[in-house]
Amino acid sequence: MKQENFETQQVDTKQRILDAAEHLFAHEGFKGTSLRDVTGRAGVNLAAVNYHFGSKEALLRAVMERRLIPLNQVRIERITKVRDSALQKGQRPPVKELLRAFIEPTLQFKESSPGAEDFVALVGRSFSDPDDTVRNVFMKLIWPLFQLIFETFHEALPELSEKTLLWRLHFMFGAFSQTMHICCGRFHSDTIKMPLENDSKTIISMFIPFITAGMHAK
Amino acid sequence: MKQENFETQQVDTKQRILDAAEHLFAHEGFKGTSLRDVTGRAGVNLAAVNYHFGSKEALLRAVMERRLIPLNQVRIERITKVRDSALQKGQRPPVKELLRAFIEPTLQFKESSPGAEDFVALVGRSFSDPDDTVRNVFMKLIWPLFQLIFETFHEALPELSEKTLLWRLHFMFGAFSQTMHICCGRFHSDTIKMPLENDSKTIISMFIPFITAGMHAK
DNA sequence: GTCTATAGATTGATAGAC
DNA sequence: GTCTATCAATCTATAGAC
Numbered sequence: 001m002k003q004e005n006f007e008t009q010q011v012d013t014k015q016r017i018l019d020a021a022e023h024l025f026a027h028e029g030f031k032g033t034s035l036r037d038v039t040g041r042a043g044v045n046l047a048a049v050n051y052h053f054g055s056k057e058a059l060l061r062a063v064m065e066r067r068l069i070p071l072n073q074v075r076i077e078r079i080t081k082v083r084d085s086a087l088q089k090g091q092r093p094p095v096k097e098l099l100r101a102f103i104e105p106t107l108q109f110k111e112s113s114p115g116a117e118d119f120v121a122l123v124g125r126s127f128s129d130p131d132d133t134v135r136n137v138f139m140k141l142i143w144p145l146f147q148l149i150f151e152t153f154h155e156a157l158p159e160l161s162e163k164t165l166l167w168r169l170h171f172m173f174g175a176f177s178q179t180m181h182i183c184c185g186r187f188h189s190d191t192i193k194m195p196l197e198n199d200s201k202t203i204i205s206m207f208i209p210f211i212t213a214g215m216h217a218k
Numbered sequence: 219m220k221q222e223n224f225e226t227q228q229v230d231t232k233q234r235i236l237d238a239a240e241h242l243f244a245h246e247g248f249k250g251t252s253l254r255d256v257t258g259r260a261g262v263n264l265a266a267v268n269y270h271f272g273s274k275e276a277l278l279r280a281v282m283e284r285r286l287i288p289l290n291q292v293r294i295e296r297i298t299k300v301r302d303s304a305l306q307k308g309q310r311p312p313v314k315e316l317l318r319a320f321i322e323p324t325l326q327f328k329e330s331s332p333g334a335e336d337f338v339a340l341v342g343r344s345f346s347d348p349d350d351t352v353r354n355v356f357m358k359l360i361w362p363l364f365q366l367i368f369e370t371f372h373e374a375l376p377e378l379s380e381k382t383l384l385w386r387l388h389f390m391f392g393a394f395s396q397t398m399h400i401c402c403g404r405f406h407s408d409t410i411k412m413p414l415e416n417d418s419k420t421i422i423s424m425f426i427p428f429i430t431a432g433m434h435a436k
Numbered sequence: 437g438t439c440t441a442t443a444g445a446t447t448g449a450t451a452g453a454c
Numbered sequence: 455g456t457c458t459a460t461c462a463a464t465c466t467a468t469a470g471a472c
Contacts, residue, residue, distance in 0.1 A: 010455065013455080028349075029347075029348030031247060031249040035448065045455090045456055045458090046448095046449095046458095047449085047455095047458090048455080049449095050449060051455070056449090124346070125348070127396070128396070130246050130247030130250055130343070131247065136408050163415065164424065167414070167425075167428075168424070170393075170397065171425070171428050172393075174393040174396025175392040175393050175396075177346070177395075178346070178389065178395065179392065190350070190354050196381075196384060196388070209436050210433075211432065213436075214435075217428050217430070218431075231438085252464080252466085253465080253466065253467085254465080263437090264466095265439070265440090265467085266439095268466080268467060269438080
């Protein structure tokens with residue numbers, strides 16, 4: 001039993017800071033967001049960030065962990081289920097099902113709450129963020145999922161060399177990252193607007209055939 | 219006729235600033251790089267940036283234009299050549315050749331000079347940079363190439379709807395961006411190192427079959 | 437063209453009252 | 455836990471001597 005919530009102010013403030021930081025880190029970048037921006041948007045005092053989290057870097061870590069840990073858990077469960085169910089029948093895991101197990105939870109999650117969409121955009125860029133803090137926090141959280149994906153796709157496509165498989169998974173992640181930006185409206189500039197439907201159904205129906213064909217190439 | 223170079227100091231300073239900024243923007247990001255970092259690395263005075271370029275944003279523009287304008291010209295020429303040569307024979311442009319015409323100049327360029335590698339990493343991230351300045355400068359320079367690619371792939375794959383083609387090109391650009399990071403050593407974190415060969419020959423032999431299959435999917 | 441010096445604003449973080 | 459006030463460092467940009 002944790003403490004009763006007769007002091008809801010605390011947890012509220014923490015949540016409000018996390019929500020504001022998530023939105024701003026996604027839209028303005030980690031370096032491009034000041035703690036004043038965060039507390040201003042959250043409607044809390046400037047000092048609250050360092051009181052509740054300790055530092056800007058720790059705040060980023062908290063933003064990442066809050067959503068990425070449960071999301072990764074779902075993705076790992078679904079991929080494992082596809083793998084086990086295939087192995088039980090003495091078959092290879094089907095690439096198409098593995099891809100679905102990877103992207104569907106992300107897309108469902110994206111539509112589950114307004115803030116989640118910001119988070120998805122943030123994660124999509126963390127792959128290649130120039131800031132070491134961002135990349136390190138993200139990589140540490142995503143690494144077990146990466147390993148599982150590599151192993152399972154190796155079972156699905158044993159005829160591919162490790163080198164080839166690694167490159168193809170990189171292409172997949174690159175396409176996926178790009179998609180996460182587009183589907184969160186982060187692929188525009190002042191002069192150029194890209195007209196793209198971005199509902200989950202469309203994305204799945206576009207992504208899976210393209211990547212499946214690429215994975216089976218040659 | 220421009221002025222004679224009895225005053226080489228000026229052009230030297232400008233080049234040194236451009237080289238330093240290119241490296242730092244690529245490795246630390248635009249927001250993560252201060253003008254002090256740039257002038258420190260270039261070995262010139264802090265005030266020189268604003269004297270020669272006017273502002274940090276104008277410096278970014280100069281860094282982008284210096285290499286991206288000639289690179290895009292080569293890519294446009296090569297894609298146009300593939301397109302014209304096919305149309306002359308009454309055939310569709312082959313997807314494989316279009317992809318080669320798109321990525322080969324980039325990879326050759328990457329190996330042409332040490333600084334070019336930094337530039338390629340910078341461009342690979344500009345797609346999704348959170349900073350409006352970076353995205354706007356980049357998008358304005360890349361837009362004519364995008365349009366040509368869309369038109370030419372539409373001729374190559376007329377059976378695809380515009381919507382499907384646009385999504386597939388996005389997947390291609392995403393995979394390409396990711397590749398540009400990897401091949402410039404920008405896909406690591408403190409704890410995690412990815413062992414990937416990244417010479418041009420390997421990249422071409424990996425990228426083209428994967429994307430070609432994806433483009434022709436279904 | 438290059439330099440020093442500095443303006444003027446913003447940053448992350450903290451001390452101490454309540 | 456929340457607040458005001460502020461420190462110390464940093465930033466872009468510029469003025470003016472040489």
